[in-house]
Amino acid sequence: MSKVELSRRRLLASFGAVAVGASAATVLVERSATAAEPEAAADVVPFRGPHQAGITTPAQDRLHFVAFDVITDDRDELERLLRRWTLAAERMTRGEGAGPVGPVDGLPDAPPDDTGEALGLSPARLTLTFGVGPTLFVDADRRDRFGLAAKRPEALEDLPGFAGDRLEEAWSGGDLCVQACADDPQVAVHAVRNLVRMGMGVVRVRWAQLGFGRTSSTSDSQATPRNLFGFKDGTSNLRAEETAELDTHLWAQGSDGAEWMAGGTYLVARKIRMTIETWDRTSLKAQEEIIGRDKREGAPLSGGTEMTAPVLDQLPPTSHVRLAHPQSNGGVRMLRRGFSYVDGADSLGRLDAGLFFLAFQRDPRTAFVAVQKRLASDDALNEYLVHVGSALFAVPPGPGDGEYWGSTLFV
Amino acid sequence: MLRPARALALPAVLLAAALGASACTSADSTATGARVGVTAGDGTCELTATSVPAGVVTFAVQNTGSQVAEFYVYAADGTTILSEVENVGPGVTRELVVELAAGKAKTTCRPSDGVDGISTDITVTASGATSAAAKPSLAQAVEDYRAFVADETAALLAGTQEFVAAVKDGDIAQAKALYPQVRTHWERIEPVVESFADLDYSLDAREDGVEPGTEWTGWHRLEKALWVDKSLDGTTAIADQLLADTQDLVSRIPSIELSPSLIGNGATALMEEVATGKVTGEEERYSRTDLWDFQANVDGARAAYDALAPALKDADPELATTLESRFASLQERLDALHKGDGFVLYDDLTTAQVRDLADAVDALAEPLSTLTATVVNG
Numbered sequence: 107m108s109k110v111e112l113s114r115r116r117l118l119a120s121f122g123a124v125a126v127g128a129s130a131a132t133v134l135v136e137r138s139a140t141a142a143e144p145e146a147a148a149d150v151v152p153f154r155g156p157h158q159a160g161i162t163t164p165a166q167d168r169l170h171f172v173a174f175d176v177i178t179d180d181r182d183e184l185e186r187l188l189r190r191w192t193l194a195a196e197r198m199t200r201g202e203g204a205g206p207v208g209p210v211d212g213l214p215d216a217p218p219d220d221t222g223e224a225l226g227l228s229p230a231r232l233t234l235t236f237g238v239g240p241t242l243f244v245d246a247d248r249r250d251r252f253g254l255a256a257k258r259p260e261a262l263e264d265l266p267g268f269a270g271d272r273l274e275e276a277w278s279g280g281d282l283c284v285q286a287c288a289d290d291p292q293v294a295v296h297a298v299r300n301l302v303r304m305g306m307g308v309v310r311v312r313w314a315q316l317g318f319g320r321t322s323s324t325s326d327s328q329a330t331p332r333n334l335f336g337f338k339d340g341t342s343n344l345r346a347e348e349t350a351e352l353d354t355h356l357w358a359q360g361s362d363g364a365e366w367m368a369g370g371t372y373l374v375a376r377k378i379r380m381t382i383e384t385w386d387r388t389s390l391k392a393q394e395e396i397i398g399r400d401k402r403e404g405a406p407l408s409g410g411t412e413m414t415a416p417v418l419d420q421l422p423p424t425s426h427v428r429l430a431h432p433q434s435n436g437g438v439r440m441l442r443r444g445f446s447y448v449d450g451a452d453s454l455g456r457l458d459a460g461l462f463f464l465a466f467q468r469d470p471r472t473a474f475v476a477v478q479k480r481l482a483s484d485d486a487l488n489e490y491l492v493h494v495g496s497a498l499f500a501v502p503p504g505p506g507d508g509e510y511w512g513s514t515l516f517v
Numbered sequence: 518m519l520r521p522a523r524a525l526a527l528p529a530v531l532l533a534a535a536l537g538a539s540a541c542t543s544a545d546s547t548a549t550g551a552r553v554g555v556t557a558g559d560g561t562c563e564l565t566a567t568s569v570p571a572g573v574v575t576f577a578v579q580n581t582g583s584q585v586a587e588f589y590v591y592a593a594d595g596t597t598i599l600s601e602v603e604n605v606g607p608g609v610t611r612e613l614v615v616e617l618a619a620g621k622a623k624t625t626c627r628p629s630d631g632v633d634g635i636s637t638d639i640t641v642t643a644s645g646a647t648s649a650a651a652k653p654s655l656a657q658a659v660e661d662y663r664a665f666v667a668d669e670t671a672a673l674l675a676g677t678q679e680f681v682a683a684v685k686d687g688d689i690a691q692a693k694a695l696y697p698q699v700r701t702h703w704e705r706i707e708p709v710v711e712s713f714a715d716l717d718y719s720l721d722a723r724e725d726g727v728e729p730g731t732e733w734t735g736w737h738r739l740e741k742a743l744w745v746d747k748s749l750d751g752t753t754a755i756a757d758q759l760l761a762d763t764q765d766l767v768s769r770i771p772s773i774e775l776s777p778s779l780i781g782n783g784a785t786a787l788m789e790e791v792a793t794g795k796v797t798g799e800e801e802r803y804s805r806t807d808l809w810d811f812q813a814n815v816d817g818a819r820a821a822y823d824a825l826a827p828a829l830k831d832a833d834p835e836l837a838t839t840l841e842s843r844f845a846s847l848q849e850r851l852d853a854l855h856k857g858d859g860f861v862l863y864d865d866l867t868t869a870q871v872r873d874l875a876d877a878v879d880a881l882a883e884p885l886s887t888l889t890a891t892v893v894n895g
Contacts, residue, residue, distance in 0.1 A: 217887065
């Protein structure tokens with residue numbers, strides 16, 4: 107093993123060996139790396155596989171999401187970037203540097219190929235999830251930018267407008283996206299920063315969002331968290347353990363029309379501003395009736411405990427849980443994986459905060475679009491919500507050995 | 518004008534020029550040159566050697582005093598800073614790597630909040646150490662870039678004479694017309710002229726960079742008179758000093774020891790200037806002629822690149838192709854903003870145009886930052 111291949115985790119494990127002579131240190135490093143392996147796997151999420159990581163992965167605590175515009179017209183240049191990104195992403199999820207050399211082992215008169223702020227940190231279950239937006243296939247002038255127009259999946263149809271939307275261009279759209287999730291915010295920011303740096307001249311950042319405090323649990327192993335309204339949310343979320351349901355509701359199938367998307371999924375991202383101050387002046391009883399659950403336990407107002415199935419016709423007709431529940435929407439389910447965000451204060455001194463809603467699904471037309479139409483017109487919660495950003499991405503299947511992000515699209 | 522720390526740090530690019538391709542960690546690479554221990558205490562500054570062979574020299578600066586310390590290495594003239602290390606806390610040891618040419622050098626230990634330092638003269642003996650400039654293509658690069666600097670210096674002096682004459686004649690229209698044109702020659706060689714920190718300050722300080730108790734002089738003082746005050750009353754002395762300082766600058770420039778590293782990192786520094794000062798419209802806040810400076814910085818980076826291009830094409834032809842296409846794409850955007858003999862004013866740019874320029878700058882600056890290491894070690 108050469109020194110440059112050492113992961114941060116392994117370097118940490120071998121820290122005591124640094125003062126020893128060079129050859130002895132190498133031996134010690136290799137031994138401690140081997141010894142540390144089984145224990146270390148806990149904070150590394152495998153990067154390659156049939157599906158991309160960061161979807162059914164138990165939701166991490168932190169998010170850095172970034173949407174890009176592609177600024178090159180050269181398909182080869184774009185493909186080259188995706189290959190480089192994939193290798194960098196794989197390295198970073200293992201806790202290594204973005205480049206092959208790393209932050210401190212390079213030539214002294216060259217800028218390091220990794221920016222270094224994750225040096226010494228755990229891999230923190232970092233996942234990097236890649237998607238492509240509708241505008242990668244065909245731009246606003248109906249131009250086939252990269253010879254991909256024929257491959258645009260029908261499910262990647264631009265989202266319609268919904269009642270009450272106040273979408274801003276600055277928070278919407280994108281040709282590509284990367285969702286970075288980790289249990290340490292610095293690890294997520296490091297990953298995005300390095301991918302952005304590698305992409306200069308080929309892509310540019312269109313918008314980005316930091317998030318914290320996962321608002322959904324995506325696995326039975328996780329407790330249901332609370333959102334900024336103070337309520338448990340996502341109790342009946344699609345979970346990693348429901349394998350049969352995942353094939354029905356989450357993973358795109360080759361028979362759906364776009365063969366290259368088999369094993370992939372579709373991501374809807376919505377930046378939803380919460381009017382926190384007015385919500386806080388609402389009585390506890392009214393808050394619970396708007397949501398449809400009690401605030402203490404998260405139990406449905408129809409009775410029972412948090413995990414008790416709600417009896418929908420015993421909930422207020424405009425309550426959020428009743429309208430959003432699969433039973434009210436023809437059984438359709440999504441895997442929600444959103445995060446809270448706080449972007450400081452607005453010009454009036456009010457908390458600029460809300461939910462950065464992320465939902466993965468097999469077909470947005472029958473899932474998010476159908477549910478959101480209903481919510482947009484009837485949900486009592488709308489009084490306290492404004493949708494300010496919106497984007498839709500096709501999330502390709504996970505890269506197998508030797509493959510790269512989106513390789514099934516470009517072959 | 519660069520922020521002060523950056524301006525002073527720039528000549529440090531002389532370091533590592535002779536490290537060779539085997540350099541891979543700082544510990545290994547520093548072992549290839551001379552090493553001098555420096556003990557900086559309260560009122561003391563001791564060096565383990567005052568004579569070193571030419572080439573890469575590592576100064577290990579240990580602060581045994583009670584105050585935060587700084588350590589400087591100056592060229593033979595005793596005023597041009599070759600490299601420096603700041604913020605060495607009590608008990609801390611920091612390393613400074615610099616390439617010294619045969620002749621003389623000077624070092625100074627100084628407490629961070631003090632003015633007077635303790636200086637030591639160093640003798641640099643000729644050595645067999647091979648310099649990066651020994652490669653024929655790099656030696657030619659240094660000659661080409663030296664010729665570029667000489668041309669720009671001559672044009673800067675001639676233009677300054679004309680500009681100063683217009684100011685002293687009270688010809689506001691003529692002075693305003695000359696201002697962005699003459700500054701082009703300054704901006705093209707900015708990393709070189711800025712290695713003289715005193716002249717950079719007296720010639721190119723912006724109003725908010727003026728230290729309390731000193732008079733604001735130089736280009737931007739006259740820029741404000743021309744565009745904001747719309748009066749040249751009382752500026753004769755400022756104009757005279759502008760010319761005297763420029764003449765001083767011109768006389769000092771031949772003493773600069775150009776190296777491939779200095780040229781390559783100068784290109785990077787110019788693009789940093791564009792990214793932080795020009796694309797944001799901070800440089801020419803009164804005249805709004807930022808795009809003249811923008812173009813001049815790009816010209817300077819391009820000249821540095823052109824000088825190093827033959828060596829780069831040997832070392833990494835793919836990087837050369839990338840840089841040429843990124844230079845071309847940035848130039849295309851600037852060409853679209855021409856108006857008359859010059860450019861549109863910064864205030865006339867739309868947000869989308871500024872963003873487009875910023876993207877093209879990033880696209881060039883990121884790969885350009887690897888130019889030096891590629892040609893010096895390639």
